[in-house]
Every structure is written in structure tokens, then in C-alpha cells.
Amino acid sequence: MPHTLAELIIGHAAGREVQAGDLVVVKVDRAMGVDSLTPSIIDVMQKELGVERVHDTDRVAVFVDHVAPASSVATADNQARIRKFVAEQELCHFFDVGRGVCHQVMVEEGLVKPGQIALGSDSHSNSYGAIGALGTGMGSSDIALAWASGHTWLRVPETIVIEVSGQFQGRASAKDLALAVEKLLGADGAAYRSVEYHGVDSFSLASRQCLACMSTELGAKAGIIPPSGEVAARFPVPGWLRVEPGARYERVERVDLSGLPPKVAMPHEPDNVTDVALLDRTPVDVVFLGTCTNGRVEDIHIAASILGGKKVAAGVRMIVVPASSEVLTDTMKDGSLLALMEAGATVGTPGCGPCIGRHMGVLAAGEVCLSTGNRNFRGRMGSPEAFIYVASPATAAATALTGIITDPNTI
Amino acid sequence: MARVWVFGENVDTDQIVPGRYAPYMTSEAELGKYPFIEHRPEFAKQVKPGDIIVAGKNFGCGSSREYAPKALKVVGVGAIIAPSFARIFFRNALSLGLPLFQADLTSALQDGEIVELRLDDYQIVTPHGAYSLPKPPDFVREIWAEGNLVQYYRRHGRFPGQERA
Ligand code: SF4
Numbered sequence: 001m002p003h004t005l006a007e008l009i010i011g012h013a014a015g016r017e018v019q020a021g022d023l024v025v026v027k028v029d030r031a032m033g034v035d036s037l038t039p040s041i042i043d044v045m046q047k048e049l050g051v052e053r054v055h056d057t058d059r060v061a062v063f064v065d066h067v068a069p070a071s072s073v074a075t076a077d078n079q080a081r082i083r084k085f086v087a088e089q090e091l092c093h094f095f096d097v098g099r100g101v102c103h104q105v106m107v108e109e110g111l112v113k114p115g116q117i118a119l120g121s122d123s124h125s126n127s128y129g130a131i132g133a134l135g136t137g138m139g140s141s142d143i144a145l146a147w148a149s150g151h152t153w154l155r156v157p158e159t160i161v162i163e164v165s166g167q168f169q170g171r172a173s174a175k176d177l178a179l180a181v182e183k184l185l186g187a188d189g190a191a192y193r194s195v196e197y198h199g200v201d202s203f204s205l206a207s208r209q210c211l212a213c214m215s216t217e218l219g220a221k222a223g224i225i226p227p228s229g230e231v232a233a234r235f236p237v238p239g240w241l242r243v244e245p246g247a248r249y250e251r252v253e254r255v256d257l258s259g260l261p262p263k264v265a266m267p268h269e270p271d272n273v274t275d276v277a278l279l280d281r282t283p284v285d286v287v288f289l290g291t292c293t294n295g296r297v298e299d300i301h302i303a304a305s306i307l308g309g310k311k312v313a314a315g316v317r318m319i320v321v322p323a324s325s326e327v328l329t330d331t332m333k334d335g336s337l338l339a340l341m342e343a344g345a346t347v348g349t350p351g352c353g354p355c356i357g358r359h360m361g362v363l364a365a366g367e368v369c370l371s372t373g374n375r376n377f378r379g380r381m382g383s384p385e386a387f388i389y390v391a392s393p394a395t396a397a398a399t400a401l402t403g404i405i406t407d408p409n410t411i
Numbered sequence: 412m413a414r415v416w417v418f419g420e421n422v423d424t425d426q427i428v429p430g431r432y433a434p435y436m437t438s439e440a441e442l443g444k445y446p447f448i449e450h451r452p453e454f455a456k457q458v459k460p461g462d463i464i465v466a467g468k469n470f471g472c473g474s475s476r477e478y479a480p481k482a483l484k485v486v487g488v489g490a491i492i493a494p495s496f497a498r499i500f501f502r503n504a505l506s507l508g509l510p511l512f513q514a515d516l517t518s519a520l521q522d523g524e525i526v527e528l529r530l531d532d533y534q535i536v537t538p539h540g541a542y543s544l545p546k547p548p549d550f551v552r553e554i555w556a557e558g559n560l561v562q563y564y565r566r567h568g569r570f571p572g573q574e575r576a
Pocket residue numbers: 066101102103122124291292293351352353355356373374
């Protein structure tokens with residue numbers, strides 16, 4: 001019987017044919033921990049499980065990216081503990097302050113490959129679907145067990161397919177597609193399921209990362225894009241990893257890019273989506289360009305193409321946080337980051353930045369932020385009384401220019 | 412006998428335990444004081460071991476923080492019954508051995524009523540009738556039997572259903 005991509009990847013790891021609904025125990029190719037949860041992963045592994053050392057140092061990755069550099073004594077103490085553990089265990093994949101957001105760096109460093117299974121102590125680990133891997137977020141117990149045993153259990157998910165056709169027009173991009181799908185399926189529309197995006201062969205790696213990342217906001221276990229185009233050219237794709245005609249899908253939805261206008265998620269749910277052009281006049285205090293969703297070279301280029309040679313509107317703070325040190329240096333060298341700085345933006349240390357609401361641009365009560373991140377839950381970026389809108393880098397740049405949430409096609 | 416606590420839809424992890432009450436901000440030993448501390452302050456004070464949470468769809472949405480289900484486990488919540496759970500919450504609860512059942516009982520049961528949760532035949536018995544809960548797979552029952560997944564692994568050296576290496 002033909003298989004979905006999730007069935008193929010999990011079946012490959014399990015060493016047998018599987019189908020949606022099966023419970024299997026599989027070998028994990030990489031299990032990643034980030035600064036906020038790694039101390040609790042260490043506790044579960046060493047104290048509750050009674051296992052002193054990780055099973056295979058090569059299959060563990062550790063990041064200090066969420067609150068980096070540390071913002072308080074408590075976070076600094078936590079991070080010191082992580083560094084001590086990394087040294088004791090002689091972990092070879094450790095990325096400290098400034099290297100960038102885990103999900104971007106995992107791909108840059110080749111720590112996850114097409115067809116593999118990668119877990120992360122972070123909900124947006126779905127991002128690895130961008131290169132045709134099964135990435136999924138888990139809690140401390142599951143990651144601790146994966147570190148200690150090299151394995152995890154998985155229920156093979158049902159699959160929803162998004163059939164994409166047509167070409168983007170104007171300044172619409174992958175983020176607008178992701179927001180359109182958010183509206184279509186809803187915030188729990190793909191709960192426990194895998195989402196496959198078909199018909200996006202022309203999409204760049206960065207655009208695929210944005211799409212796969214946002215599948216988390218659908219409640220999905222994974223968001224997988226068949227490797228093709230730029231991904232197939234850059235990564236080794238196993239022969240068995242391809243869309244099999246006749247695979248059993250729970251649901252198929254179609255999206256035509258040709259009529260797709262720039263979209264925005266309004267406070268306080270990621271599926272509260274409308275067209276930017278339909279939004280009432282909405283002034284902003286902060287524009288944030290960054291995150292694992294949209295903090296890449298491509299995104300900074302788009303923003304620079306709109307803001308280059310111009311100025312950020314008076315009274316607006318524009319914060320740019322490149323997703324990684326590689327993105328930072330690449331955009332420094334090609335001048336696009338300088339263009340944003342000359343326009344009035346300020347640049348933060350590569351990492352999660354203000355996305356997580358614990359440092360580097362926390363929002364005050366009543367403030368409005370347009371973010372290129374992925375979720376706009378109440379209180380996410382600071383005060384529960386703040387308002388977060390989520391949109392594309394082009395919409396962010398157009399908004400920075402005018403000070404009002406603006407359709408980039410009108411600039 | 413268990414008291415029923417009824418909640419609405421989309422109860423998120425910040426309502427269950429707000430981020431600033433995270434164990435790394437306060438202390439692990441205090442976790443039992445914080446479930447629903449702002450959303451429903453009487454909960455942590457009055458909840459008794461074995462009590463049942465009955466909620467609407469998408470319970471536990473939001474972050475991957477395991478201390479949210481853990482706080483409910485610590486105060487002894489006997490089961491959470493909702494038509495759907497957020498994926499990571501579901502998984503974390505399973506790991507911790509906190510029983511979850513997918514069923515919609517928000518209109519059948521009332522907040523504050525006293526019922527009996529029978530985990531041997533998966534029934535909720537009330538004066539106005541009995542309600543069946545879906546029987547969990549063997550995998551899940553094996554975890555419950557050992558308390559939680561970590562204890563299971565510690566005792567057996569493998570996951571439920573996994574061949575011994
Ligand atoms: S950038 Fe934001 S969404 Fe991405 S991993 Fe960091 S905190 Fe999470």
C-alpha cells in the first residue's frame with residue numbers, strides 16, 4: 001500500500017511498514033534541548049531515570065538561544081549549569097549565546113537530514129519538515145528518555161495534504177500562505193496529525209522553513225515538505241523518501257497562490273487571520289523582524305528592498321534579530337542589514353529575541369507589535385495587555401515605513 | 412468519590428500554570444500551589460486527589476512546558492476528559508501518567524457534582540447515569556501501571572511494547 005511521508009519516515013526508523021494509528025518505538029537521529037528546558041531534562045535523566053550519561057553524544061544537540069545572553073541571575077545560573085553538563089558529557093553539538101535559534105542552526109549545521117527523525121524540547125521542532133525530516137516537539141521526560149536511550153515512541157499520525165498551485169503575486173510570500181492555511185484549518189485543525197505541503201517545489205529552503213514551522217500553530221505533530229528544488233540540491237535525499245500516489249490522506253485542501261493577498265493574524269490567536277488590506281487603520285509601537293519563522297537572509301533582503309534608503313516611521317521601534325550568526329554575517333557582508341540599520345532599525349543578538357517575551361524588547365501594556373514570528377497568544381511577548389499581530393517580512397517592513405499595519409503591495 | 416471541575420475550550424498552558432510560576436522561577440516543591448492560580452484561584456485550594464477535570468476542545472494548548480500537566484498530577488487530578496487535547500500536552504500527560512480521555516462530557520456533567528471514576532471498566536458513574544470513556548491502548552495502561560513513563564523505563568529498561576535490546 002502507498003504511504004504518506006510520515007509513514008515512510010517512521011516506518012524507515014522502525015524497520016518495518018507502518019500505517020497511521022500504529023504505536024511504534026523508533027531510534028531518534030537527533031534530540032535537541034534548549035536553554036529553558038535543558039536543566040529539567042538533565043534532572044529527569046539523572047535523578048528520576050537514574051542514568052548518568054547520554055546514550056550517544058553525537059545524537060544530542062544543546063542550544064542557548066531562547067534567553068541569550070542571559071537576562072537575569074536565574075537564567076544565567078541555569079545556563080551555567082547547562083555548560084557544566086555539556087563539558088562533563090563531552091557533547092559535541094553545543095551552540096552557545098549568539099549562534100542563533102536552534103531550528104535554524106540545526107539545518108545550517110547539517111544536524112538533521114531528509115528522512116530523519118529529530119526531536120526538540122521546543123514546540124517549533126516541526127521546522128525540520130522543511131528538508132523532509134520528521135521534526136516534532138516534546139517535553140522534558142520524552143527528551144530525557146531519548147538522550148538516555150536513543151529512542152522514543154511515536155503514534156504514526158494521519159496526514160492532511162495542502163495542495164498548492166499558482167505563483168505568488170506582488171509581495172505575497174510563504175508566510176501569507178502559512179497564515180491562509182491557519183485560517184483554513186484553525187489552531188487545532190491538524191492536532192496530532194502530519195501536514196504535507198504539495199506543489200511547492202519552487203519554494204526556497206527559507207520559505208519551506210517558514211511553512212513547516214507554522215504547522216505547529218495548526219496543532220500538528222509534523223509539517224513535512226517533500227524534498228525537491230533547492231532542498232534536493234543541497235541535502236542528500238534517500239530514494240525511498242517521495243510522495244507515493246494513492247497514499248491515504250485524511251483530508252486534502254487546495255490553495256491557489258495567484259489570488260493570495262498579504263495576510264495578518266490579529267490578537268490573540270494565530271488563526272484569527274484576515275487580509276492586511278482589510279484591517280482597520282492600526283498604528284504600531286514595535287516592528288519585530290526575526291525568529292525561526294522569518295529571521296533568515298531571504299527575509300532581511302525583502303525588508304531591505306522596502307526600507308533601503310528610507311526611514312522607519314517616527315515613534316516606531318524596529319528590532320531586527322537575525323535567526324543565526326550565519327544570517328547576521330551574510331547580511332552584514334551583502335549590505336542588507338546595514339540598509340535596515342541606516343533606516344533606523346536596531347539589531348539584536350542572533351537567537352529568539354523578543355519572540356519569547358523574556359528579554360530584548362518586552363512589550364508594555366497597551367503596546368502594539370507587528371512580529372514576523374509565529375504566535376500571538378496573549379502575553380507572549382510581555383504584558384498580557386499588549387497586542388501582537390503576526391505577518392510576513394514584507395508586511396513588517398511596509399509597516400515600519402508607515403507606522404501603520406500596511407499591505408506591502410501598496411508601497 | 413470525585414468532584415467534577417468543568418472548564419471551557421482552549422484552556423492553555425498559561426492558564427494552567429503561568430510562566431512566572433515555572434519551577435525554575437519558584438521551586439519544584441511549590442508546584443502544587445499553582446494550577447489555575449490566576450484563572451481559577453479556588454482550584455488549587457480545594458482540589459482533592461482523584462478529582463476530575465472536564466473541559467472543552469483543545470485542552471492544554473500553548474507551550475511545551477511539562478510542568479503544566481505536572482502541576483495537575485502533583486495535586487492528584489484523577490483524570491482529564493476533553494474532546495481534544497493539544498498534542499504536546501497530551502504527550503506530556505501520558506509521560507507523567509496523568510490519565511486523559513478523549514470524550515465530550517461538558518454538557519453531561521456539572522461543575523461541582525460528585526461522581527465515581529472507575530478506571531477498571533472506564534466508566535464515570537453519576538446519580539443521573541453512567542458514561543463510558545474510551546478504553547486506552549495497552550501501551551498507555553502499561554505506563555499508568557508503573558506510575559509514569561520514566562518509572563516504566565527505569566524498571567523495564569525499555570518502552571512499553573519495545574523488544575528488549
Ligand atoms: S524564535 Fe520564537 S518560536 Fe522560534 S524557537 Fe525561538 S521562541 Fe520559539
